Amino acid sequence: MSVLIYTELADGQYKKSSIEAINYGSKVAAQLGISSIVLAIGAASEADLAKAGNFGSTKVLHAADANLVAENIMAYSKVLIETAKSQNASVVVSAKSALADAVMARAAGALQAGLVGNVVELPDTTSGFKVKRSIFSGKAFAFTNITSDVKFLAIKKNVLALEEGTASAPVEKISVDTANLTESSKVTETIKATGTLSLPEADLVVSGGRGMKGPEHWQPLLDLAEALGAATACSKPVSDLDWRPHHEHVGQTGVKVSPNLYIACGISGAIQHLAGVNSSKVIVVINKDPEAPFFKAADYGIVGDVFDVLPKLTAAVKAM
Amino acid sequence: MHTLFRISKVTILIQTFMKILVCISSVPDTTSKISFEENDTKFNKTGIQYIIGPYDDYALARAVELKETHAATVTVLNVGLADSEPQIRKALAIGADDAVRIDAEPTDSFFVANEIANYAKDKSFDLILMGRETTDYNSGVVHGMVGEMLGMPSFSPVMELNIDGTAVKLSKEIEGGKEKLETSLPCVMGCQEPIAEWKIPNMRGIMGARTKPLQVIAPSTGSLTAIEKYELPPAKGACKMISAEDAGSLIALLQTEAKVL
Structure with missing residues (x-):
């Protein structure tokens, strides 16, 4: 059993929100007495990926097949589904983002998993698996019990203080066959502001x-x-x-x-x-x-x- | 695509109909004051004005536009109790052809997606549209789950959508910009502005909507999550005012008092 943390990379580094997800997921893993495993998709160096260990993860799985360099919802979700199965994940955690929402959604759909978004605190696992989440665009909170075997949590930004250590996590390359999936949709143009800070990531x-x-x-x-x-x-x-x-x-x-x-x-x-x-x-x-x-x-x-x-x-x- | 053959004496006309499913939520108006009852275990519906989910409204508007330019039918689907029927009738008045209501409280993303997928699986829809998220529970995952369950590609948040035959051109928002993509039918999309302008039903649409078919179906599955309790955020403290002349002193307060710099 494991907590699997789906992360996102920007320029070969974990995004800040993904670091928050690693920190959160590792605390959930400690609470449940199971291992905290990070999944990273895309190009990055082993040394940078190993930094997940600083925030409590014990292993990083790195999927970097050539067709995964560009973000693709169908291919990324396939990688997440296969990894969740191979790692016997009972909890899957991500930070909320447009891409992560789409990828987590497909994976939860495939794994028959209850998914709760905008989680703002660590779960209460004393009886059941209860999470506090923000609802009505921040106007209220709901305490939600997830009853499925596999549980998916998308956490809101800035909900937990980061605890940084010095441990490093071993990085293992993985390969999932996604070739036919990246063909079903093709990016023709990317229009992206350069040199500006990412708004959803900003402090x-x-x-x-x-x-x-x-x-x-x-x-x-x-x-x-x-x-x-x-x-x-x-x-x-x-x-x-x-x-x-x-x-x-x-x-x-x-x-x-x-x-x-x-x-x-x-x-x-x-x-x-x-x-x-x-x-x-x-x-x-x-x-x-x-x-x-x-x-x-x-x-x-x-x-x-x-x-x-x-x-x-x-x-x-x-x-x- | 469904192909219809119309045979007359002199011509054979082949017309291709695109079947569009638009999934809508019924949610409290954005300006609603949120409160709970029965010891904070139930949402208090008293005095709440319900509307079509704002994002779903964009999806519906684009579907109705596609109907104007393509040969298409639009079915609107809602997972909800009978009190969401005014919103379903409004969607019919805006231009959907028929409607389906899955008779259940939409308490859980997986449940809603599963119900949509179960309804849609043998009806060969070409395009399934909905909002990027509902404005009550904000998870933004139903479109992806439906896509996975039906084995169709899914895209979100979609800001532009054009269809030519089975070729689909779309643009979706990414962090700091947007991405243009090409894919093909069938597919599922979570929509947001500026995909279309919200439509206001006209009198003819409202009259016509009364007689359009609205089928009510019992749910076939169950929820994987359950809300046990609600809570309101603590009341905001008073706003500390700083004079415009002395605006610079704010920065020191942000450093030493609020400790955010």
Whole structure:
């Protein structure tokens, strides 16, 4: 029996959210007295993959066949299904992401496994297998008992403190036949912003709304984000108006983030926007309207003109 | 694809119909105040306005658009109790041809996917669309599970979808951008904006929806998870205000008080 952790790589390194999944999965394994095994798909060095040991895993299985270099839902899920079977996995853990959701879904479907998403705490395994998860886009929690033999958990970002040790995990190459699966869909073009931080992965986020008055006025916000090392985001009206790209849209129908710090600039705080940011640890709101509803959901607020306030914040960060 | 032969005296017309299944959820309106009853073991439905899941609404809108440009039929499916029928009728008013309701509370992703797959398996749908996730439980996995159960490829979150014959062109969101893909029917997709604009039913659609068929089927499987208790997040403390003149002092507070920098 084992806990199998499905991880994702970016530029040959575990994504931060995947490190969180390894940390979480290893704690579940310790709780159940079974081994913690990591599955990594794609190109990466053995030394980098072995770092899973720092966060409690005892073995890394690396699938790196040539056709797995590009992300593919059908092929990746086949690898996960076969690995879960060969490792006799009773729990499969991943961090939530668009790709991981799709891959975990297919694998859970194949393995007849109950799947619970947006998990926010370690499971209670004293009687049954109960997990606490966020529901209604962060407006409530549900304690859910998983009754199937194999249990799938997708964890929310930033839910557990990382515990880093110095152990290294042995890396084993695996090969699963997925050739016919990568043929069923083919990527014709990838359009990806370069040199910007990944929004779902970011610990710090600076976000702009219609109060920024137009795409040509974004510079002060970008300056603050750069000084902080933060990812940039926006409200739905801003992405609808094409002021910023759609993948920056945070809210009910966009990306849902849970960073340590979310700074909202010129966003009124419609309930649809709050649904995407209410799991943030600390929320700062800057708005010239003191009646903006976002202040009710904020930890810190500044009533003022964003174009006056943003440069002051950037200067203060640079002086840190 | 179903092929229909119409034979007349002079011509043989071969028309190909695309069969689309759109799965919709019935969820509380986004602005709803969430509360629980019976010692926090049950969602309190009192005063809650239910709507078609916002993401499912995009999927439905795209399916109806495809019907306008292709020869297609749209069946709408909901796993839900009788109180979701107003949302099913709305989907029919928007342009779906017929509807199916699996008569059960949609408590679990695997259960919902299994019910959809069991219904769809012998009906040769070419395209199965739904939202990327429901806005109540947010797991975002039913489309993938259905794809796996039916042996079809699945894609999510899909932002553009075009079909030419059995060739499918789509674009889906990836972290930091998007990816364009080519695949073929049949397949399953979890949809999100801007795949289509939400549609508002017109009077003719609303009148017509009353007589469109709505079949109710008993569920054939069971759930693999059970919610035992609900909880609301702790109330947010007061917002600490900082004057605009002294905006820079916020950074020190974030460092020393909030400890996030």
